[in-house]
Amino acid sequence: MARLLTLGLLLSMLPAPTPTAVLADYQAEDATISQGAVESNHAGYTGTGFVNLDNLVGSSVEFTVSAAEAGPVPLTIRYANGTTGVRPMSVTAGGATQAKDFPPTGAWTTWMETTVTVTLAAGQNAVRLTSTAADGGPNLDRLVTGTPDAQPPTTPANPRVTATTSSAITLTWDAATDNVGVIGYRVYEGTTQVAAPTGTGAAITGLAPNSTHTYTVAARDAAGNESPKSAPVTGTTRQDSGPGPVEQGPWTAYDPTFNVQERGCGDVSDLTFRLTCSTGSGDQRAERRYATYTGGTRQFQGFFKITSMGGTRISLKQTFKTTGPFFMMAVERGGRLYAVHGGTTIASGATLGTTVRVNTVHVVGSTHRTYINGSLKHTTSSPGGDFYDKFGSYRTNSGQGPVTVEWSDIRFWRK
Structure with a gap:
């Protein structure tokens, strides 16, 4: 019995646990409104709407607030004030009135919270917010009783x-x-x-x-x-799609399907093509390959920008048969564009960060023409057979890495 009494005495000496504040949410649209209206034309409110008070002294919203026991209670008021001036109000609760300013929030769709502490009786209490200026009060969304939330969300x-x-x-x-x-x-x-x-x-x-x-x-x-x-x-953002076909039409735009090819250290993310390794050995590529077709005249347009380059080439390849031969455009480190097959210099200007527009016109079984920034730069003979387009970033043993190329505004036409 003595041990039990001693234990009871020790427990009675421990501090009582601090009660956890219970938050209660009171929507303004559910309160008693005098000279105001429930609206929903400004986004960001909670509940089903908010209260827009009339622009005059005396417009008000009265909440019925419950308190478990008498004493001071913090009230958190959520509001929006899209003007450039303070909207003052009075807050009346428990027979006492105090002034409360509601500063601008920047826009009617930007909602903020402000806190005021009032003394409530146990049970039901009337809490009234009243406009004290001719411009009226702010838009009121809700009132929350209890300790305000001070914990931010996690980082996206x-x-x-x-x-x-x-x-x-x-x-x-x-x-x-x-x-x-x-x-x-x-x-x-x-x-x-x-x-x-x-x-x-x-x-x-x-x-x-x-x-x-x-x-x-x-x-x-x-x-x-x-x-x-x-x-x-x-x-x-992509290059403006204003430029169109570089040769006389009529051309018909179309959108062939494609698949992504990643080999070695190649990495494709949307229209960004990376070779992440520094070695030049092996077949390293990050490309899109568009569906094959046979016959007719086809035109490709794309814009590329090299954002980092330790290597020697990006790729724009038109393959005339499944196993070749093919035409390929490459870029040297200094910015010189050239045709790999034939070694013909096409143009200069593909330096780091520079956007280059490329158009290729392929007449199956006849000629293949390459345009740089709208000017014809290269013509070669075109074998017959199947034909497909590939573009991105490519390197064999002759190159060094890494390299990052961004392509944009990819378009296709045929006639």
């Missing part, structure tokens, strides 16, 4: 470029997590926000052709907490 992982056009770059990333919940993301170029999607992807539009952009992504929660920014991801 694996940001990547999934598509490009001449004016847009599409990004995707892995979802972030949060102790309460992620409500959206922000995409930044430097310190400038360029997109604010709710899902794990965004298309950044209005970009210049052949321009390079680096982005980071951050997750955000309803409390306004923002995660650390992700690792940067870089994408380049």
Whole structure:
């Protein structure tokens, strides 16, 4: 019995556990509204809408808030203020009134949270927010009782470029997590926000052709907490698709199927082709091979830019038969373009970072012509037989690596 009494005495001396604050969510659209309306025309709200108060003194929203016991309770108010000025309100609870300012949030679709502490009685309490200026209050989304959420979401992982056009770059990333919940993301170029999607992807539009952009992504929660920014991801828009066929038509555009070829240290990611090793031995390639066809006249157009080059060639190959012969365009380290078969110098100007437009016109069984930036540079005889296009990055024993080539605006025509 004495041991039991001693144990009981020890337990009674331990500090009582701190109670965990219970968060309760009160939507503004469910509250009592005076001189205001429930709307849903500005994205980013929670629940089914938000309250837009009339622009006058006295417009208000009154919440019925429960408290388990009497005492001070923090209230977190989620709001949007798309103006450039503060929207002041009064907060009345438990017979006491205090002033509360709601600073601008930057846009009506940008929601922020602010906290005020009031004293509540045990049970049901009226909490009223009232406009105190002629412009009215901000748009009100919800009120949350309890300790505000101060924990940011996790950092979005694996940001990547999934598509490009001449004016847009599409990004995707892995979802972030949060102790309460992620409500959206922000995409930044430097310190400038360029997109604010709710899902794990965004298309950044209005970009210049052949321009390079680096982005980071951050997750955000309803409390306004923002995660650390992700690792940067870089994408380049395609060359403007304005240039078309270089010879008289009529030409018909078509889109042949292709397969990806990776050999040795070759790596293909969309239209970026890399040889990652430095050795020149063996067959190293990263290419797209387009479907074969027979007969007629075909035209290929593409733009390439060498972004890193320790080696001696990129590839643009038209193979006239399954086993050859073929025409191949190559680039020396100094930027000279030449035709591998015949060794003919085509042009200079494929230096690092320079975008080069290439058109090839192949008349099956007759001639094969190569144009650089719209000018005819090379003509060779064309055997008959099957024919297919390959482009990317290629090296045999004569080359050195590594090399990275970005192709863009790949187009095909026939007649």
